Amino acid sequence: xxxxxxxxxxxxxxxxxxxxxxxxxxxxxxxxxxxxxxxxxxxxxxxxxxxxxxxxxxxxxxxxxxxxxxxxxxxxxxxxxxxxxxxxxxxxxxxxxxxxxxxxxxxxxxxxxxxxxxxxxxxxxxxxxxxxxxxxxxxxxxxxxxxxxxxxxxxxxxxxxxxxxxxxxxxxxxxxxxxxxxxxxxxxxxxxxxxxxxxxxxxxxxxxxxxxxxxxxxxxxxxxxxxxxxxxxxxxxxxxxxxxxxxxxxxxxxxxxxxxxxxxxxxxxxxxxxxxxxxxxxxxxxxxxxxxxxx
Numbered sequence: 001x002x003x004x005x006x007x008x009x010x011x012x013x014x015x016x017x018x019x020x021x022x023x024x025x026x027x028x029x030x031x032x033x034x035x036x037x038x039x040x041x042x043x044x045x046x047x048x049x050x051x052x053x054x055x056x057x058x059x060x061x062x063x064x065x066x067x068x069x070x071x072x073x074x075x076x077x078x079x080x081x082x083x084x085x086x087x088x089x090x091x092x093x094x095x096x097x098x099x100x101x102x103x104x105x106x107x108x109x110x111x112x113x114x115x116x117x118x119x120x121x122x123x124x125x126x127x128x129x130x131x132x133x134x135x136x137x138x139x140x141x142x143x144x145x146x147x148x149x150x151x152x153x154x155x156x157x158x159x160x161x162x163x164x165x166x167x168x169x170x171x172x173x174x175x176x177x178x179x180x181x182x183x184x185x186x187x188x189x190x191x192x193x194x195x196x197x198x199x200x201x202x203x204x205x206x207x208x209x210x211x212x213x214x215x216x217x218x219x220x221x222x223x224x225x226x227x228x229x230x231x232x233x234x235x236x237x238x239x240x241x242x243x244x245x246x247x248x249x250x251x252x253x254x255x256x257x258x259x260x261x262x263x264x265x266x267x268x269x270x271x272x273x274x275x276x277x278x279x280x281x282x283x284x285x286x287x288x289x290x291x292x293x294x295x
Contacts, residue, residue, distance in 0.1 A: 003055075004070050008080050009062040012089030015111025016058040019083060022115050022285055027135035028126060028142075042153035042160035043118035046198055047074035049165035053155035054079060068153055081199055081234040084113035084278070092275045099271060101253050105282045114281040116234045120199055121192045122163050123232025124217070127224035128184045129177065145175055166192040184219030191217050199233045207238035230277045237274040239266060249283050 020039060023029045029041075039056040052075065053068035065071070065079050080086040096103030117123035130138035142163065149164040149172050164172070166189035175182050191197055196217070202210045207229065214225035226240030240246065247265050250256065256264060272279040 003066040003068060005064065005066045006071060006076055007059055007062060007064050008076070008083070008085045010085055010089070011087075012091070013093055013111045014062065014085065014089065014113060016056070016063055016083075018109055018112035019115050022109075022112060026115070026285075027139050028117070038156075040155045040158070040160060041118065042151070042155060042162040043122065044151070044162050044165040045075050046078055046119050046121070047072070049167065051151040051153050051162040053153035053160060055156055056083070068155065078119070078199070082116045082118060084116065084234060084236070086234065087113075087236045089113060089275075089278070092278055095272055095275060095279065102272070102279055102282075105253075105279075105286055108286065109282060112282065112285065114231065114234065114236075114278055117232050118163070120197045120202060120228055120232030121166055121188070123228045124188045124192070124197055124220070124224070125163070125169075125185055127227050128181055128188065128219045131181070131219070131224075141176065145169075166190075166197075181219065187218030188220075197228070197232075202229055202233040203235050207235055210235065211238065211241065230280070235277055237276050239269040239272075239276040239280060241266070245287075246280055246284055249287060253283065 020036060023039065037057065040054065042051055042053045044050060045052050050069075052071075055066040056063050056079070058064075062085065063083065065076075067075065071079075077086060093106065096106045117126065126138065126142060129142050133141075143161075146161045146163045149168050150161045151164075152159045152161050154160075169175070170186055170189040170193070175185065177185070188197065195201055196213070202214075205213065210229050210233075211222075211225045214220050214228050215222060220228070222242035223240065226238065226243060229235045229238050230240070242262060247260075247262070250265055250268060251258070251260060254268060269276045269279070
């Protein structure tokens with residue numbers, strides 16, 4: 001099979017191995033086959049909603065990427081977003097110089113950048129599926145939907161399934177979810193087809209406006225909006241307004257009182273600009289595989 005290759009350079013510290021280790025622990029991708037050296041997956045590209053297979057390996061100063069079909073600037077940008085290589089990370093390490101707590105998290109995962117969902121659309125679907133469920137159960141449900149309605153792509157001699165595009169889920173029959181969640185997913189599919197769940201649209205807005213717009217979509221609350229913007233669109237400088245688990249992690253790390261209001265966490269995060277998303281990601285990533293497996 002013909003493959004198409006390109007490279008992506010990292011500006012600032014980046015450790016592809018750290019990304020792979022994160023993916024092994026992240027419940028959303030824990031079932032993804034891997035060998036510890038390469039990231040292989042299939043998804044429906046945001047640029048045209050057609051399936052594509054991707055292989056990513058380490059390369060000097062960044063990563064090497066091979067795709068199963070020609071990759072124009074749009075797909076290159078999507079792969080860069082997935083690994084947060086579309087952002088200059090030079091200044092992120094410097095934040096730790098003024099924040100010893102953040103510095104400690106950075107030392108435990110040097111070079112780790114946020115790893116995003118393959119598309120904001122897929123992140124939005126995950127946000128609905130995982131509600132009132134554990135991440136491990138949600139991962140199995142999402143995989144089941146992909147296997148039933150998604151396309152299979154051969155990547156490095158193995159079949160990988162791509163989560164179905166919006167038009168497919170809009171027209172699909174039963175998804176094996178509660179009726180309310182299925183209706184929400186179809187509402188999100190309509191929003192995606194209208195261009196509201198694209199990286200370009202969401203990152204063109206100020207983070208606060210993007211979060212407010214996302215909260216207006218079916219089944220999307222404050223936590224889900226932050227997930228879609230930060231881990232879907234890859235916005236580097238957004239801070240979720242209401243994320244109990246992150247707040248609990250920060251409360252313990254910084255010794256904040258139990259009754260600290262959301263505004264206290266927002267003030268804390270101000271020192272992380274323009275990498276509020278990245279800092280929040282490191283704190284959350286430090287807890288994967290430990291304790292509760294719910295979002």
